[in-house]
Amino acid sequence: MDMILVASLVLVALIVLLLGAGLWVSVSLLAVGMAMMQLFTSAPMGSLIASTLWDSSWSWALTSLPLFIWMGEILFRSNLSSSMFNGLSSWVGRMPGGLLHVNILGCGVMAAITGSSAVTCATIGRMSVPELNGRGYPKALTIGTLAGSGTLGLLIPPSIIMIVYGVTAEQSIAHLFIAGVVPGLLLIVLFMAYTGISSVLRGDEMPGREAVIDLGQRIRALRSLLPAVALIVFVIGSIYGGLATPTEAAAIGVLGALALSALGGSLSRASFVDGVMSAVRTSCMISFIIATAACLSIAVAFVDLPRQLAGWVAGMELSPYLLLAVLGVLILAMGCFLEGISIIVLTSSVMLPMVEAAGIDLVWFGIFLVILIEAAQITPPVGFNLFVLQGITGESILTIARAALPFFLLLVLLLVLITVFPWLATGLPQLMS
Incomplete structure (x- = not known):
């Protein structure tokens, strides 16, 4: 056990040192792996x-990764964002909370x-922040709804981080996608309910309700989004x-996205090449980290x-709930300094055997882990969504973090709900398997 303790300390120290020095995550992982083999084993490291x-x-499971990323890049470069704002605003303008x-x-x-969480937050934020500020909506709610809802990019399928977890944990990506549907929809409901209640309580800060729009106009506004x-x-x-x-x-999605982009007039040689190169860069980065x-x-x-x-953990006789609480605190702490994919690949080799030994379903744990990483996206000092919103709004990180706090707590509430009612995540996969 003494050698295990020394190896653990060396592992943590090397990772902290290399990542703290600004080395790429993938290079850091490779260097630490080689060092561990050289120092603590007699295995043939090179081969x-x-x-x-x-x-x-x-x-083979990784082949869907670049295709889903490319599909998103194609649609991201279309006229989708403006169509989305116009289409949705006509339906929610009269609700408590209005255009929020x-x-x-x-x-x-x-x-x-x-x-992707960052792309989701950036795309919607660039479109909605000027509009909402111009109409007099409270900045805290504008920023908070964006910070919280931007994390949906990790939970609602097709989620890039779910593909990474599925490959790492050797779980069905289709089952993970299905498992994320109900928690994702429930999170949207929680966010909308909180926004509506907050808007009612802060009625003196809210602008007047939007003008009434008849059903025909609303349907026409949605047409370009459909x-x-x-x-x-x-x-x-x-x-x-x-x-x-x-x-x-994913391959069908790419073909469909290209067709929609061409029909919408946004597909050009420049946008096509730009989308391909962006997808290649992102895919190579993720694939290198996984390898x-x-x-x-x-x-x-x-x-x-x-x-x-x-x-060692089994010897402590922790209950599954206490184990999840300990792992949750660890993941949130790591999320203050690392992005989600790095957290999964860094911890999987140690964390997954513990979870399996505790009898926890790995598909359910994948959703639990993704929600934790969602929460970490809006925690300082390295919450990526906070940086995205700082660039869009010009506000300080602390201001944005305060606005995001209620939505962080709603994510914690969702964690509690799927822990108490695990069928929220496992029900659909079991029904369709």
């Missing part, structure tokens, strides 16, 4: 690292298109219905760290 990099780079609900619903739609929504529903529905694998559905994380996982497996730590 093991080479074979692990190769084996982890051609996983456009932030929440718009982020929900954009989440299903991009699969094709993109229909594409997302078809892509996700084909996975849920068993008609296509996630990779096949080098596999090297670190092999290294800690040879050191016997996961089994020893899992045995």
Whole structure:
């Protein structure tokens, strides 16, 4: 156990040192994995690292990753954002909270298109912040609804981070996508309910209600948004219905997005190349992190760290709830300094054996983990959504963090709900399996 303790301390120290020095996450993971093998095992490091990099780079499940990213890039460069604001505002303008609900619903739609929290927050924020500020909506609610709802990009399928977790934990990506639907919709309801109640309580700060718009006008305003929504529903529905694998559905999504972009007049040679290159950069970054994380996982497996730590935790006889609470605090702390994909690949080799030993369903835990990472996206000092909103609004990080706090607490409430009622996450996968 002494060697395990030393290995654990060296592992943590090297990761903190390399990441703190500003080294790329992927390079840091590879360097730490090689160091662990060299220092604590007699395994042939060179051949093991080479074979692990190769084996982890051609996983079939990973092929859906660049396709979903490319689909989001295509639709992101279309006229979708302006159509979304016009279409949604006519439906929610008369509700308590008014156009603030456009932030929440718009982020929900954009989440299903991009699969990225930062892109979701940035796209909706650039469009809605000037409009809401111009109409006199309270800045705290404008910023808070964007900060909270921007995290939906991680939970609502097709989620990039769910694909990464599915590959890392060797779980069905289709089941993870399905498991995220009910919690994602419930989170939208929680956000809208809080926004409506807050708006009523702060009525003197709210602008007057929007003018009444007849049903025909509202339907016409939604018309330009429907094709993109229909594409997302078809892509996700084909996975849920068993008609296509996630990779096949992603390929269909790319073709559909190109067709919609061409019909909408936003597809050009420049936008096509720009979208492809952006998707390639993002996909390569994520794939490299996954491959080098596999090297670190092999290294800690040879050191016997996961089994020893899992045995140590089992010896403490923690209840599953207490284990989840401890892991939750750890993930939130890491989320103050790292982004979500890095957290998953850094912790999976140690955390997943503990979770399995406690008898916790790994699909359910994937949703639990994604919600935790969503909450970490809006916690300082390195909450990525906070930085996105700082760039859009010009407000300080502390101001944005205060506005985001109620939505952070709603994410914690969602964690409690899926823990007390696990069928919220596992019901649909079990029904469709």
